[in-house]
Amino acid sequence: MKGQKDWFTGIDYYHNYREKEITVERKIIKEPTKISMHEQVEMVYVLGGEGIIKINGCDYKAEEGSLFCMYAHHFYSISSITSDLKVVIVKFYIGLFMYMSWERHPKDANARLVYDTCPRVFLQGTQRSKVQTLIEDILEESRERRFGSMNLLEYKTLELHTYFCRYAYERIGVDKKQENQVWGVIQRVVLTTSENLELQELAKDLNCAPRTLNTWIKQTCGYTFFQLKQFGKILNACALLHFPELSMEYISDILGFSSKQSFYRLFAQYCKMTPREYQKNCIGNEEVRAMNTGMGMQFLQYIHMNFMQDISLEGICEKFFLKPYTARETFEEIFGDNFNNILNEIRISYACAFLRSFDYTVLEIANMCGFESLSTFQRIFKAYMNQSPSQYRKLL
Structure with a gap:
């Protein structure tokens, strides 16, 4: 930066100073874009539309209220467009904020801001209105170039970046908590179908909007809230059909169906047979088997809800207050297999879904599905699918 020649007029004070290069652009994006490498920091605020922005191989939803901040180490592209994305893009050199940020931060805060934060924050309520007003001010100063516009553009861009840093920094460690909370909601919905659970009430418990919770549920398990309720009922x-003394009317009523006919219709949709056919074809006649199957279904539900975690037969025994011998016997009688094989089969089924649906690496999927190592995952996957995870994904 050159020295100031005239203290009164400020002549040449700003000459050849690239940190003054701030570009602001309002765009409508209709098609996916190629991967972008960039020297400047690029902030993208989504005013409307919907799509997916892929950043360093991970997908992030772009929708109204999304604020992205991509530093030089972020390589990104718009991988899909559901509806035209209306965005404002602000580009600047990070040095501008290195010399203007005087506030003293906690140790390592700056490094965590750049490398540990998520490149996307989703704004709601006062956060969204505050940032949207700021975006409009930035557009106005960039467009009109009135007296002092350059200074105001710097200050407001600094303010926008500071808001992103605040919101992103405060979310470090929160996303994992959110994921656990969402799985808690999923488990509650599936296991308590007799309750008249409403999405609005569950969202209120998590202090978020119903639409947001529905999105989280869909991203986590593949079902919307409504679909999850239906799946849980089936x-x-x-489980209840294993007890022949229970009438169809009772089962239909206790699970919250409006009528026996609606119960039959949904059951056939999911199971491709009627409840009576299920009892006849899928349930043995042995008295002991009928008694134990209810517990077996509880085991199965528990594994489905916790397959990402480090679960064991001992943990199940502690959860259901059983002796290991009883639990092992139940698995053998109901499923014809042992606990470890059932757990692996469920984990592999989820792994296949993740390989089909996401661009996560094989190692990331192995971790997501609860396998202790990549080699263990690959060995078990090949045993069940007769091919490696990479071959399975390639053949798709």
């Missing part, structure tokens, strides 16, 4: 119906 899962519990299968």
Whole structure:
């Protein structure tokens, strides 16, 4: 930066100073874009539309209220467009904020801001209104170039970046908590189908909007809230059908169906057979088997809800207050297999879904599905699927 020649007029004070290069652009993006490498920091605020922005191989939803901040180490592209994305893009050199940020931060805060934060924050309520007003001010100063516009553009861009840093920094460690909370909601919905659970009430408990919670549920398990309720009813119906003394009217009523006919219709949709056919074809006649199957379905539900975690037969025994011998016997009688094989089969089924649906690496999927190492995952996957995870994904 050159020295100031005239203290009164400020002549040449700003000459050849690249940190003054701030570009602001309002765009409508209709098509996916190629991967972008960039020297400047690029902030993208989504005013409307919907799509997916892929950043360093991970997908992030772009929708109204999304604020992205991509530093030089972020390589990104717009991988898909659901509806035209209306965005404002602000580009600047990070040095501008290195010399203007005087506030003293906690140790390592700056490094965590750049490398540990998520490149996307989703704004709601006052956060969104505050940032949207700021975006409009930035557009106005960039467009009109009135007296002092350059200074105001710097200050407001600094303010926008500071808001992103605040919101992103405060979310470090929160996303994992959110994921656990969402799985808690999923487990509650599946296991308590007799309750008239409402999305609005569950969202209120998590202090988020119903639409946001529905999105989280869909991203986590593949079902919307409504679909999850239906799936939970069928899962519990299968458990109750193992008790022949329970009438179809009772099962239909306790699971919250409006009528026996609606119960039959949904059951056939999921299971490709009627409840009576399920009892006849899928349930043995042995008295002991009928008694134990209810517990077996509880085991199965527990594994489905916790397959990402480090679960064991001992943990199940502690959860259901059983002796190991009883639990092992139940698995053998109901499923014809042992606990470890059932757990691996469930984990591999989820792994296949993740390989089909996401661009996560094989190692990331192995970790997501609860396998202790990549080699263990690959060995078990090949045993079940007769091919490696990479071959399975390639053949798709």
